[in-house]
Amino acid sequence: MKVEIRADGAHIEGYVNVTEKKSRPVITPRGKVIEVIEQRAFEKAIERAGNITVTVDHDKTNVYASTSDGTLDLYEDAIGLHASVLIRDPNLIDIAKQGKIKGWSFGMYNVIDDMEDRAGELPIRHVKSLDLDHLTLVVNKQPIYSATSVELRANESVDIEERASEQEIKLVIEPPKEKVDYSPYQNRIDALKVGK
Numbered sequence: 001m002k003v004e005i006r007a008d009g010a011h012i013e014g015y016v017n018v019t020e021k022k023s024r025p026v027i028t029p030r031g032k033v034i035e036v037i038e039q040r041a042f043e044k045a046i047e048r049a050g051n052i053t054v055t056v057d058h059d060k061t062n063v064y065a066s067t068s069d070g071t072l073d074l075y076e077d078a079i080g081l082h083a084s085v086l087i088r089d090p091n092l093i094d095i096a097k098q099g100k101i102k103g104w105s106f107g108m109y110n111v112i113d114d115m116e117d118r119a120g121e122l123p124i125r126h127v128k129s130l131d132l133d134h135l136t137l138v139v140n141k142q143p144i145y146s147a148t149s150v151e152l153r154a155n156e157s158v159d160i161e162e163r164a165s166e167q168e169i170k171l172v173i174e175p176p177k178e179k180v181d182y183s184p185y186q187n188r189i190d191a192l193k194v195g196k
Contacts, residue, residue, distance in 0.1 A: 001103060003096050005173040010087040010096040016104040016135060017042070017165065018080040025122055029159055030115060033125040042076040045108075045132040054085050055136045056092065058107065058162055064089050064137075072135070081106070083135055092137075096171075100139055103167030107133035107160045138164050 001014035019042065023035040046052075054065040054072055065071035065085045073084040083104065087093060095101065112129040141164065 001101070001167040002170045002172070003099075003101060005093065005097055005171075007174065007177070008086070008088070010093045011084070012087060012096070012101070012137070013084040014082070014104065014167065015079055016081040016083050016106055017163065019076070021080075022124070023163075023165070026163065028125060028161060030113070030123075030125055032122060033115070034122050035125045035127060035163075037080075037127040037130070039078075040076065041127055041130055042074075042081040042132070045130050046074050046076065049132050052132055053134045054083075054087075055134055056139050057141050058105065058134075058136045060134065062089075064092055074132075074135075085135075085137075095139060097173060099169065099171050101169065102138045102141075103164060103169070105136045105138050105141075105162055105164035107136070107162050109133055109158050109160050111161060133160055136162075138167075 001012065004011040017037055019037050019039045021036065025032055026035050028035065049067070051066050051068040052072060052074060053060075053063045053067075055063060064087050067074065071086040071088070075082055087096065108127075108130040110129070110131040111127055114126045114128060116124040116126060118124065
């Protein structure tokens with residue numbers, strides 16, 4: 001994850017999840033497993049999605065960026081799910097400047113998977129399809145965790161699975177641009193105009 005502080009806000013980008021990579025053990029509705037999200041699952045989820053939002057620590061009371069307002073750009077490539085976010089909230093920019101953002105996480109639902117049983121080892125859950133609910137910046141939670149919550153949507157309960165992973169964070173703070181005083185030159189130009 002790269003965090004750049006610029007004049008217009010905090011620009012945060014990186015891979016939210018690497019496809020085809022085995023996770024650490026996670027707790028899922030199918031029990032404790034090793035999880036692998038298959039290629040194109042995120043691509044198809046993005047195509048189906050309406051607005052995808054960016055929160056902090058999965059707290060949906062504050063939305064800091066979204067695909068609908070152009071402050072979140074998402075795509076899947078050969079590596080995995082890539083996000084580019086522009087944060088304009090001053091409090092969250094301060095948190096970013098202090099290096100307190102630990103990584104990415106995401107919420108998914110409508111998961112379609114296959115289980116691969118392995119003798120004496122945790123099964124592998126191959127996630128073939130999912131719907132993306134939101135992305136979140138991890139600040140106060142442990143960078144490696146999984147959780148499942150139930151939300152009521154359109155009178156129907158939906159299981160939201162949350163995933164986070166370890167991230168290497170690179171923080172870049174753009175120095176403020178110095179204001180150049182052009183007034184002596186402007187005065188000379190004005191004096192030349194008067195002399196005409």
